[in-house]
Amino acid sequence: DVKVTQSSRYLVKRTGEKVFLECVQDMDHENMFWYRQDPGLGLRLIYFSYDVKMKEKGDIPEGYSVSREKKERFSLILESASTNQTSMYLCASRDAGGSAFFGQGTRLTVV
């Protein structure tokens, strides 16, 4: 089974902090994604990566950056956390033709 692991289930951070969310997948998938999920808005794409060191902006990249130094790891960085970034963050991976596999999510609260 594909496993996508996110480093934290719950995080509480202060406004202005730099926040790192880590995601690791174990199936050698090329594509990895970060989404945020908010009530009534579904899943919105923040960033995605299709290869090591390759990254592309999604629909809502403002305030975020990403890093993919190794194929299995895709990190989401909140440069300066703000309260409107309080959300559920979901990492996913997918091979070239298959369905997406999601991690368990990180519920981030910015206070």
Add this chain to the structure above:
Amino acid sequence: GQSLEQPSEVTAVEGAIVQINCTYQTSGFYGLSWYQQHDGGAPTFLSYNALDGLEETGRFSSFLSRSDSYGYLLLQELQMKDSASYFCAVRDPSTGRRALTFGSGTRLQVQP
């Protein structure tokens, strides 16, 4: 861009059949997929339709009509454990079809 419309909530009773509809608008279509998400859990893949017609996987079936830009997820013999949110999704041409664009989800509540 892409947009997907689905009802926000559906309620049904145990043992019944329920249909969750999804209409989409996309600049390039590469199939419609469905995901299930229980409260507090991760979305999990249910089904994928690239061509018109019905795909059946156990109690769940998914239908696609490309000419109508429409699909649905059919859940039969509903069980309490089917209470969850269901999302339809299409591949986003603006990302080279790598990423999925999701609808805002349909919350299914199964009652005894």
